[in-house]
Every structure is written in C-alpha cells, then in structure tokens.
Amino acid sequence: MRRPDLLREAAAGSGCAPWRLVRRLAVPSLLLLLPSVAGAQDLERGKAVYDKYCSQCHGETGDGKGIAASRLRPEPRDFTAGKYKVRMTPTGQLPTDQDIRNAIRKGLGFPYTAMPPFDRGLIDDAELDDLVAYLKSFSSAFADPDAQRQPIDIPAPPPYTPAGAEAGREVYERTGCAACHGNVGRGDGFSAPTLRDDWGQPIRVADLTKPWTFRGGGRREDIFRTMSTGFAGTPMPGFHGALPPEDIWAITDYMLSLSGGPQEGDTVEAPYANVVRAVVVDQPIDLAAADELFAAAPPALFPLLGQIVEPGRDFYPSVVEVAVQAIYNQDEIAFRVSWHDMRAETTGHNAPDLPVPSWEEQLAETGGAAADEESGGDEDDFWGVGTEESGEEESADDFWGVEESGGAGDDFWGTGDEGGATTPDKEFSDAVAIQFPQAMPQGVVKPYFIFGDAQNPVDLWFADLGKVARDPAAAEITEADLWTGRGSAAMTPNDAGDVPEVVARYQEGEWSVVFKRKRRSRGGLSFNPSTFVPIAFSVWDGFNRERGNKRALSAWFDLYLEPFERPNPLPAMAKAFGGVLGLEILLIAFVRWRRRRTAPASADAARPATAYESS
Amino acid sequence: MEQFNWWVIVPVFAALIALRWRRTSMLTWFAAWWIGMFLVVRYGFTVPVPMSVVKLYMGLVTAALVAYVLTDAGRIREVTEPLAAFMTERRYLPYLAAVALFIPAAVAFGIYRDMTRVPQPPSFARTIHPATPAEPIDVHGTSYDLGTADNPYRELEETDPAAFKARVENGRKIYYENCFYCHGDVMAGDGMFAHALNPIPTNFQDPGTIAMLREAFLFWRIAKGGPGLPAEGGPWASAMPAWENFLSEDEMWNVILFLYEFTGHRPRAVELH
Numbered sequence: 001m002r003r004p005d006l007l008r009e010a011a012a013g014s015g016c017a018p019w020r021l022v023r024r025l026a027v028p029s030l031l032l033l034l035p036s037v038a039g040a041q042d043l044e045r046g047k048a049v050y051d052k053y054c055s056q057c058h059g060e061t062g063d064g065k066g067i068a069a070s071r072l073r074p075e076p077r078d079f080t081a082g083k084y085k086v087r088m089t090p091t092g093q094l095p096t097d098q099d100i101r102n103a104i105r106k107g108l109g110f111p112y113t114a115m116p117p118f119d120r121g122l123i124d125d126a127e128l129d130d131l132v133a134y135l136k137s138f139s140s141a142f143a144d145p146d147a148q149r150q151p152i153d154i155p156a157p158p159p160y161t162p163a164g165a166e167a168g169r170e171v172y173e174r175t176g177c178a179a180c181h182g183n184v185g186r187g188d189g190f191s192a193p194t195l196r197d198d199w200g201q202p203i204r205v206a207d208l209t210k211p212w213t214f215r216g217g218g219r220r221e222d223i224f225r226t227m228s229t230g231f232a233g234t235p236m237p238g239f240h241g242a243l244p245p246e247d248i249w250a251i252t253d254y255m256l257s258l259s260g261g262p263q264e265g266d267t268v269e270a271p272y273a274n275v276v277r278a279v280v281v282d283q284p285i286d287l288a289a290a291d292e293l294f295a296a297a298p299p300a301l302f303p304l305l306g307q308i309v310e311p312g313r314d315f316y317p318s319v320v321e322v323a324v325q326a327i328y329n330q331d332e333i334a335f336r337v338s339w340h341d342m343r344a345e346t347t348g349h350n351a352p353d354l355p356v357p358s359w360e361e362q363l364a365e366t367g368g369a370a371a372d373e374e375s376g377g378d379e380d381d382f383w384g385v386g387t388e389e390s391g392e393e394e395s396a397d398d399f400w401g402v403e404e405s406g407g408a409g410d411d412f413w414g415t416g417d418e419g420g421a422t423t424p425d426k427e428f429s430d431a432v433a434i435q436f437p438q439a440m441p442q443g444v445v446k447p448y449f450i451f452g453d454a455q456n457p458v459d460l461w462f463a464d465l466g467k468v469a470r471d472p473a474a475a476e477i478t479e480a481d482l483w484t485g486r487g488s489a490a491m492t493p494n495d496a497g498d499v500p501e502v503v504a505r506y507q508e509g510e511w512s513v514v515f516k517r518k519r520r521s522r523g524g525l526s527f528n529p530s531t532f533v534p535i536a537f538s539v540w541d542g543f544n545r546e547r548g549n550k551r552a553l554s555a556w557f558d559l560y561l562e563p564f565e566r567p568n569p570l571p572a573m574a575k576a577f578g579g580v581l582g583l584e585i586l587l588i589a590f591v592r593w594r595r596r597r598t599a600p601a602s603a604d605a606a607r608p609a610t611a612y613e614s615s
Numbered sequence: 616m617e618q619f620n621w622w623v624i625v626p627v628f629a630a631l632i633a634l635r636w637r638r639t640s641m642l643t644w645f646a647a648w649w650i651g652m653f654l655v656v657r658y659g660f661t662v663p664v665p666m667s668v669v670k671l672y673m674g675l676v677t678a679a680l681v682a683y684v685l686t687d688a689g690r691i692r693e694v695t696e697p698l699a700a701f702m703t704e705r706r707y708l709p710y711l712a713a714v715a716l717f718i719p720a721a722v723a724f725g726i727y728r729d730m731t732r733v734p735q736p737p738s739f740a741r742t743i744h745p746a747t748p749a750e751p752i753d754v755h756g757t758s759y760d761l762g763t764a765d766n767p768y769r770e771l772e773e774t775d776p777a778a779f780k781a782r783v784e785n786g787r788k789i790y791y792e793n794c795f796y797c798h799g800d801v802m803a804g805d806g807m808f809a810h811a812l813n814p815i816p817t818n819f820q821d822p823g824t825i826a827m828l829r830e831a832f833l834f835w836r837i838a839k840g841g842p843g844l845p846a847e848g849g850p851w852a853s854a855m856p857a858w859e860n861f862l863s864e865d866e867m868w869n870v871i872l873f874l875y876e877f878t879g880h881r882p883r884a885v886e887l888h
Contacts, residue, residue: 056800057791057800066791067791067792068792111806111807111809112807113807114807116799116801116807122801270810272810274736275736305796305811308793308856310856311861315796444739445846445851446851446852447851448850448851449851449852449854530734532734532737554811555811555812567730569726569731572726572730573723573726573727574723576719576722576726577723579719581715584718584719585715588711591703592702594699
C-alpha cells in the first residue's frame with residue numbers, strides 16, 4: 001500500500017533554495033555537530049524528508065506557516081520557538097530527542113489535531129533521527145549543548161480502582177483544574193473562553209471526558225506525564241513537584257473514570273457507533289421528566305466533520321462528536337442529542353439557511369487581521385463577536401475585558417468578524433438539527449447527506465438554542481422548527497409537517513436537547529418498529545460564528561427501532577430440535593430394519609442419497 | 616496473485632493430494648474434499664467472500680461429490696457401508712446417541728442465534744469506479760468529452776519541465792489547502808475527517824485507484840464530486856466535494872498532476888479508438 005521508496009524519490013528530487021540550506025546548516029551544525037562530519041549530511045537528509053512530509057503544514061522555514069496553516073486549529077507548530085507540548089522533561093526544559101521522535105511517530109491527538117502519526121512505513125528510524133536533528137536546527141534554543149533535558153521518572157502506577165478515582169475528584173477540585181477544565185472536566189471552566197497560547201492564538205481547553213482526543217495520549221502513563229510536565233507554550237501547567245505522584249495518579253484515574261475507566265491496549269479508541277437504537281418505553285413520554293426515560297436508552301456516539309464540501313466551509317468546527325439516545329412508545333418517539341460546549345450561546349439567532357461568505361471573503365472581512373499580528377489595541381473580541389451595534393460595556397459575564405490584554409484583534413475561531421464592541425452577546429446562537437429523509441427510502445437511494453437534494457428532500461428538526469433555550473436553566477418546553485431541505489441552497493420552512501416539541505438544557509458544559517414527535521405522521525416520515533431509518537446530525541457553535549452551511553455535520557447513520565416485543569426463541573428452538581431428532585430416529589430405524597432383512601454384507605439397497613441428506 | 620491466501624490454498628491441496636496417494640476410504644475422502652473446499656472458498660481469498668456466496672459454492676461442491684460417488688456402485692458401497700455400520704452396530708451406540716443429539720442441538724442453536732442477533736443496518740455495495748458519463752460534461756462553460764479528454768499540461772513534463780514543476784507546485788498548494796482533510800497528508804485516504812465518513816475517502820497510494828485511471832476520469836470526479844456520481848456510485852453518501860464550486864479548470868488539472876507526482880503513480884493513457 002504505502003511505498004517506502006517514495007521517500008528516496010523525494011530525497012533525490014528535492015531541489016531547494018541552497019542559501020536557505022546553508023544558513024540552516026551552518027550555525028547549528030557548527031555548534032552541535034562539529035565532531036561528526038556526517039552531521040551536515042544528516043541535516044540534509046532530514047530536510048529532504050521534512051520538505052516532503054512536514055513543510056506543507058509546518059512551513060519550509062519551520063515557522064508553522066505552511067500552506068495548510070491558515071485553515072488549521074490548532075495551528076501547526078512553529079519550531080523556531082523550541083516549545084514542545086508533549087515532553088518527559090519538567091516545565092521550562094527542552095524536550096528530549098526521544099520526545100520529539102515520539103511526537104512524530106504517534107502524532108498529536110490525530111484526528112483531533114492535524115498532526116498525523118508517522119508510523120505508516122514512510123520514515124525509517126535513521127531518517128527519523130535526521131528529521132529530529134533538522135527540527136532542532138530551526139530553534140536556537142537547542143544550540144546550547146548544556147541545556148538541561150532531564151526526563152522525569154514515572155513511578156509504577158497503582159492499580160486502577162473506582163475508589164481511587166473518586167478520591168481523585170477531590171484532588172481535582174482542590175488543585176483548581178476546574179477553572180479551565182470545568183467542574184466535571186468538560187472543558188467549560190470559566191476562564192476557558194479567554195485562553196490563548198504563546199503565539200497569541202485562542203486555545204481550546206481539553207475535554208477531560210474524552211481521552212481519545214488527547215494530544216499527549218489517553219493512557220494512564222500518558223496522562224500522568226501530561227499533568228506532570230504540562231504543555232509548553234500553552235496555559236496547561238505542569239504539576240511535577242507541586243503535587244505528589246499519588247495525587248497525580250488519583251486525578252488521572254478520576255479523569256479516566258469520566259469515560260468509563262482506562263481502556264486496554266496501546267491506543268485509546270473513540271467509542272463511535274453507526275446505529276442508534278431506540279428502545280421501547282411503556283409510558284407516555286413526558287419531556288419534563290425525560291431523564292429517567294432516557295436512562296435505559298443506550299447512547300450512540302457519532303463523529304462529526306466540518307462542513308467543507310460546499311461553500312461556507314468550516315475547517316475547524318468546535319464540536320467533533322454528538323451522543324444520541326432514542327426512546328419510543330405506541331404514539332411518540334423522542335431523541336436526546338448531547339454534546340460538550342465550553343459556553344452556551346443563547347443570544348443572537350441561527351438557522352440552516354443563513355448565508356455564509358466564502359472562506360476568502362471571511363478572511364478579507366477581518367481586513368487580513370488574521371495574518372496581521374501587529375494590529376494590537378483593537379478592542380474587539382478575538383474569538384469572533386461580530387455584532388454591528390455596540391453592546392453594553394459592562395455585562396455580568398463579560399470575560400473579555402478581564403483576561404484580554406488588548407491583543408492581536410484577529411479572529412481565528414470565528415473568521416468573518418466585522419469588528420465591533422466588547423460584548424458577550426453573540427450574533428449567532430448555538431443550534432442543533434436532526435435530519436431524516438422526508439419519505440422512507442425505497443431501496444438504497446437516500447437524500448444527499450448535506451440537507452438533501454431536489455428529488456429526495458430531507459426534514460430537519462431544528463432547535464435554535466437562542467430561541468428555545470434563551471434561559472438555558474429554565475428547560476422550557478417549546479416547539480422546534482421544521483425545515484425541508486432540497487439541498488443547502490433550497491431550505492424552506494416546512495409548515496405542513498408535524499412539528500416536534502423540544503426542550504434544551506445547558507449544564508456543566510453539556511448541551512442536552514430533547515426532541516419529541518408523533519411516531520406516525522401524515523405528511524412526513526413514520527417511525528416503525530424493527531426498521532432502520534437514515535439519520536444525520538448538524539451542530540452549530542455560535543461562539544465559532546457557525547451558521548447556515550458553516551457547521552459540524554455527520555454522515556448518514558442509522559436509527560433502529562427495537563421491536564415492541566422480542567419474540568421468544570424457545571418455541572421455535574424446541575420445534576426444530578424435536579423435528580430433526582424425529583427424522584434422525586426414523587432414518588436410523590429404517591437403516592436397522594433394512595440391515596436385519598438383508599445379509600449384512602450386501603448393503604447395496606440402502607439409498608445413499610438419504611444418508612447424505614441427513615448429514 | 617495478491618487476491619489469494621496461499622498459506623490456506625497450498626496446504627489444503629497438499630493434504631488432498633496426500634489423501635489420494637494414501638488411498639483412504641471413500642467416506643474420509645468425501646469429508647476431506649468437502650472441508651478442504653470450504654476452507655479454500657471461505658479463507659482462500661484476501662477479500663472475504665460473503666457467506667451467501669460460500670453457501671452457493673458449497674452446494675455445488677456437495678452436488679459434485681455426490682454425483683461422483685453415485686456413478687459407481689462400488690463407491691456407493693464404500694460410502695454407505697461405514698455409515699450403516701455406525702447406525703446399526705452395538706459398539707457405536709454411545710457415539711450414535713451423541714451425534715443424534717448434537718445435530719438437532721446445533722440446529723436449535725442456529726435458530727437461537729438468528730432470532731437474537733442484533734440486526735445490522737442495510738449495506739450498499741457501491742461501484743467505486745463507475746463508467747464516466749457518455750455525454751460530454753460542462754465545467755465552467757467548457758465542454759469535455761471524457762472519452763478523449765486528457766490533461767492539457769501533461770506534455771509539459773517533456774517539453775517544459777520548469778513550467779511543469781510550477782504547475783505541480785500549484786497543485787500541491789491546492790491539495791494542502793483543500794484535499795488533505797479527507798484524503799490525508801500523504802494521500803492514503805486517512806485525513807483528519809476521514810473517520811467521520813462512509814464511504815471513506817479514496818487512498819491514492821493504493822495501486823487500485825489513480826494508477827489505473829485516466830486523468831480525464833479524475834477530472835470528472837474532481838469537478839463533479841459525489842453529487843455527480845451515477846446512482847450505482849451512491850451519490851447521496853459521498854462527501855467528495857464538487858470542486859468546480861471552488862477551483863478553476865487549471866487548478867483541477869494541476870492538482871491531478873500533483874496526485875501523480877506525490878504518489879509516484881502514472882496515469883493510464885487515453886485509448887485512441
């Protein structure tokens with residue numbers, strides 16, 4: 001499949017600007033690699049590999065400004081700073097060579113960042129060493145041969161126990177992790193929306209309930225290391241020396257208990273599903289008490305991707321997965337869609353048909369501020385507030401004035417900012433939609449997964465959380481919006497169909513939106529037991545200025561309605577057992593009877609076909 | 616030859632030949648062939664054979680073996696004699712009872728499994744490389760006959776290597792601004808959004824994709840994307856964008872040059888008829 005010789009071709013074919021190579025090689029190789037004549041050679045080979053596999057993201061000069069950089073968050077690392085997140089060395093020290101090798105081999109939380117693992121047979125161990133030497137040559141920090149790079153010890157982990165994990169909760173709360181990571185680790189701490197990394201970029205706090213998304217790996221040892229040494233260049237502190245190892249293990253286990261305990265094996269797999277199973281409830285579905293009803297419904301976790309297929313592209317959506325549950329009874333069906341969001345945007349509005357400027361226009365709108373780091377002093381919200389009118393300066397939950405040092409004025413999470421007042425009011429609210437075909441597909445043909453097509457329309461159960469959950473604690477029961485999609489350019493409100501009821505709640509960093517509708521419908525889709533129904537999802541994060549086609553969406557998945565009654569297999573099994581046994585007895589009796597009648601030696605009368613049929 | 620699991624096929628046939636040579640009884644021979652054929656059909660291919668097809672083949676194999684046995688009275692006797700002995704002779708009685716109970720128990724278990732199996736969603740076997748449209752396609756107002764169209768810049772490779780290189784470089788820029796999210800940083804179909812997609816993005820390193828396609832085919836797929844597929848390609852599920860919405864014709868031809876340059880594959884030539 002992959003051909004290692006790709007690399008040799010790359011090495012042979014790479015004609016690079018020679019002066020850059022000279023500059024790059026000269027200083028550090030003189031300082032570092034003087035004793036070995038082969039040193040320069042190594043850097044040259046490292047450069048060939050780098051130019052083919054890394055420069056498109058990390059930039060030819062290692063400044064992190066490669067071709068893809070402007071469309072990636074987090075941005076590719078700028079190697080000139082010598083700041084590495086995943087290290088065995090304590091805060092303040094450079095990483096060891098082995099740390100850098102590991103980052104390249106394992107990637108950094110791929111696919112939740114763009115940094116892929118290079119364990120794919122493309123780079124052999126010798127080339128990896130060359131590559132590490134080349135990366136180090138980008139930063140003068142590595143030029144000092146005496147710089148301390150002393151890995152910490154990771155003591156043997158105590159066995160994982162639920163009690164230990166519970167004790168870890170206390171340490172977690174005491175240590176102040178919640179200020180950034182939220183009370184139960186969902187990345188919604190009060191300072192989360194204000195955080196930036198050392199390059200001035202907004203940085204998203206990790207969702208501690210999802211270890212499969214961790215940059216530094218989600219195994220116990222990995223998390224211990226992350227918490228001990230911190231992530232250089234980010235607000236994530238290291239606790240080596242500040243907390244005793246027992247406490248670090250305890251927090252680690254608490255964290256892992258949030259996702260059901262540590263997984264076996266070398267990697268942590270995301271528990272994604274492709275079917276959500278609706279279970280039968282034998283009572284009316286009361287939205288005010290839906291939690292109990294949903295307790296029996298198995299959640300299915302579906303991955304989302306940024307909508308980058310049609311114009312209005314969303315290259316770095318905020319929400320990467322949704323958890324879905326479904327219940328039904330004779331008359332009604334209900335879905336609960338939930339996801340983690342660092343802040344509920346319940347001001348402003350949202351709709352599936354809102355226009356989105358093209359990516360280039362979005363960049364232009366910010367006046368190139370995205371690329372202009374000098375334009376400080378601008379008071380506008382770097383996360384992407386884009387209100388035309390200026391709002392109140394003082395507002396109860398105005399984090400912006402607090403942490404903000406009047407920085408770059410660029411708008412990375414929400415390109416498309418017209419600039420404006422410092423206000424927590426968002427132009428676009430959070431929103432969610434469940435998508436179904438308008439009619440049950442006959443055969444294999446489905447509507448186009450992005451809001452349907454002209455021949456095969458979809459129904460969208462849409463909840464604008466700025467409308468249905470303006471007070472997200474109230475959990476008011478209202479009506480959802482029903483849209484018909486014949487393609488994203490042909491979205492129309494559907495006034496004829498059965499409108500679902502909806503109730504939404506935001507709690508501890510989690511949106512939980514419950515939709516309920518009649519199970520059978522005159523105009524739209526009916527949900528019948530023992531059938532598979534195509535289902536898809538879209539989520540809009542107002543904080544990221546997502547609206548219309550700029551959103552996170554899923555492929556088609558399936559909803560399966562468990563049958564009302566599970567047929568009991570016992571009668572059918574007993575019938576089959578008796579029947580087959582009876583036939584056997586008849587056959588044996590027949591053979592014996594023939595045997596007795598004929599001489600034992602001449603069995604030619606026995607019908608062989610019968611013998612085979614019975615076997 | 617990669618489609619066969621040789622380490623299954625070779626031992627099976629070696630065993631069958633050895634049996635022939637050792638002249639075992641007809642019943643053993645019959646059973647050995649049946650099992651051997653089952654192993655070959657089920658595990659002999661690198662691409663797993665669906666169970667329905669396996670059943671069909673095993674039906675044929677059974678019929679052939681039965682026919683072979685039936686053609687000769689001696690063979691019939693060789694097969695039936697031990698079976699009849701098993702069913703009648705006293706010394707086999709415990710074994711007979713065990714077998715007689717085992718078979719209906721297995722059938723009942725099969726029924727249990729069928730009735731309690733968690734149903735799986737219907738699957739759709741899409742045609743990965745459907746035929747190109749017979750009618751010329753329109754891209755940004757230019758009409759392309761896909762039977763004869765070719766990459767207008769391919770010849771630069773020979774005539775003007777510097778211009779060719781510039782186009783490949785432009786293709787690289789387009790690829791890493793647009794395509795790698797799905798097709799992956801090294802074109803192995805494993806980009807950061809790939810895990811959320813079904814069908815998954817094409818792996819261009821795989822010799823079964825762009826290496827056996829013409830550049831005009833790629834041009835069609837890139838310009839018209841998933842929505843441009845015929846029904847057998849499953850246009851409703853493919854996330855492949857219609858790049859005519861974003862890219863000029865030149866840019867599409869350039870990115871094609873880069874796909875081949877990066878993977879080291881060569882496009883299939885246009886057949887002139």
